[in-house]
Amino acid sequence: MTTLMQRTGLLDERSAAATRMAGSAARIVGVGTAVPGAGYxxxxxxDILRVDDPRIRNLFLNSAIDRRFLVLPPEQEDGRRAPESQADLLAKHRATGLDMGVRALQATLKRADADLSDVRYLCCVTSxxxxTPGxxxxxxxxxxxxxxxxxxxxVGMGCNAGLNSLTAxxxxxxxHPDQLAVMLCVEACSSAYVFDGTMRTAVVNSLFGDGSAGVALLAGESGEERGPQILKFSSCIIPEAVDAMRYDWDSNEGKFSFFLDRDVPYVVGAHVxxxxxxxxxxxxxxxxDIAHWLVHSGGKKVIDSVMVNLGLTRHDVRHTTGVLRDYGNLSSGSFLFSYERLLEENVVRxxxxxxxxxxxxxxxIETALVRF
Structure with missing residues (x-):
């Protein structure tokens, strides 16, 4: 039987370990976001895409999304949008991503009170x-x-990739104490759109928006008291649902096409x-004890499923739903858009x-615990 002294010693050891971990933990010292200039x-x-199918129209209009920022195909003489080849989409990914990435990185460094010359490590995330080069x-x-x-x-990890990369x-x-590291999520989601009139692609086309988000990290004395400490990460992979979210090659369209299984919200909810x-x-x-919840804006049903299974309130996920409403699903950087809104709210203690x-x-499902 464990004695009181042994238990006390174990608790002291854990406390000391936790103190050491917190002392070396990286802090979030800046965040910044950017989107394209055109919102719809x-x-x-x-109307722009001339969608008449009532099922697809209903899908768009009941998505809990008011507006998204996208780079749409160029307009033709007849007013219709030009078809885009996979090469066109890759060119859009590069041009749109680079433009948003530059602005998000600059905004992140401004918030961190840092210069470009201060950046010692840069991780870029995209799906x-x-x-190549990236x-x-x-x-x-x-x-x-x-x-x-x-x-x-x-590359290619999808909407969870922001926290996967933040771990690294x-x-x-x-x-590397006192050296600035930056993670930048660059998601030109309109570069992954296929307009073929099917419900499969309509689900994706109704949900995702273009956006980039950056976060700056510092450990050591330079980061002390400058932002929340990242205390811990935890991951959960659900192999039996490996095909629920994926890119497939569409031979008919000659493009990659993203697929979202309709059971995704329930898969997520069952494991949160x-x-x-x-x-x-x-x-x-x-x-x-958790005062602030920053959940990926994966879609109305996903957010509802997380709320129900964790017993969260609408207030708890207000930034998540607000980002979905104003930008749509921004893939890997969505949670950083929510984090930026939390800071602007000025309620953190x-x-x-x-x-x-x-x-x-x-x-x-990826998670991180932070202490402000």
């Missing part, structure tokens, strides 16, 4: 196209970042309690805890 309501998009190299050249800047490109960037920051339990284990925290949550292909 759902009804405007239906809306493939190119956005990290292109942005380093475009902005004149140092040629010795470490870099990483994370936080680890780099912790291993488990992942949050793992995230909060050994922390002494309960769900009720020192000592508050927050949970970040993303979900995407795999099927995967």
């Amino acid at each position: 309501s759902q009804r405007e998009l239906l 809306t196209g493939f190119m 956005f990290s190299a292109l942005l380093i050249r475009e902005l004149g970042l140092g040629r010795h800047c470490g870099r990483l490109d994370v 960037v936080a680890g780099w920051a912790a291993a 309690e488990t992942i949050i339990g793992r995230l909060l284990s050994d922390t002494g925290l309960r769900r009720g 020192p000592g508050d805890h927050g949970v970040m949550m993303t979900m995407g292909p795999g099927s995967t």
